[in-house]
Amino acid sequence: MDEQTSPGEPLKQPRRPQEPPEPRVEVTPAAAELIRRLRADHGPLMFHQSGGCCDGSAPMCYPDGEFRTGGSDVLLQSLEIEGVAEPVPFWMSVSQYEAWRHTRLIVDVVKGRGSGFSLEAPEGVRFLIRSRLVGT
Numbered sequence: 001m002d003e004q005t006s007p008g009e010p011l012k013q014p015r016r017p018q019e020p021p022e023p024r025v026e027v028t029p030a031a032a033e034l035i036r037r038l039r040a041d042h043g044p045l046m047f048h049q050s051g052g053c054c055d056g057s058a059p060m061c062y063p064d065g066e067f068r069t070g071g072s073d074v075l076l077q078s079l080e081i082e083g084v085a086e087p088v089p090f091w092m093s094v095s096q097y098e099a100w101r102h103t104r105l106i107v108d109v110v111k112g113r114g115s116g117f118s119l120e121a122p123e124g125v126r127f128l129i130r131s132r133l134v135g136t
Contacts, residue, residue: 024076025090027107031127034109035061036083038119043085047121048073049092049105049129057096059107059127060118064089076105103131 019077039045044064051057060067069075074097078087090107092100107127114126 005085013126020043023104025079025105025107026081027081028109030109031107032081032083033078034120034123034125034127035088037123039081039084042119044086045088046070047079047088047090047107047127049076049090049096051093051096056116057129058116058118059090059105059129060116061120061127062118100131102133104134106130106132 020118035045038061042063045061046064046067047059048067048069049057049059069091073091074094076090076092077095078089080087088103098106106129108130109120109125110128111125113124114121118127120126
């Protein structure tokens with residue numbers, strides 16, 4: 001009998017380090033470059049995944065705290081972007097999350113102006129979400 005168990009107790013298994021969870025949100029190199037430029041111009045940033053207003057379902061980028069989040073929003077991830085001093089929070093409404101919860105969101109950037117209030121609009125480009133199903 002081992003010192004860690006008493007009679008009738010199962011043997012304790014050594015704990016395995018947990019694999020880090022897959023990121024819920026990632027950014028393409030082009031999106032990371034645009035985020036760095038926007039951060040330099042506007043200070044700390046945040047994203048909120050639009051639920052269909054204004055720019056369809058585009059990710060909207062704002063100065064951090066300018067878009068009010070609350071109990072009806074989910075913080076999917078705080079993005080670590082090389083060259084950006086602080087994490088960039090990525091939010092989504094709870095109802096939107098229910099529809100997208102089995103996907104990984106990939107923030108990309110494409111040419112063309114969006115019609116929303118996102119910070120990149122004057123740059124002649126817009127953020128766009130690509131998605132990929134993840135294991136459940």
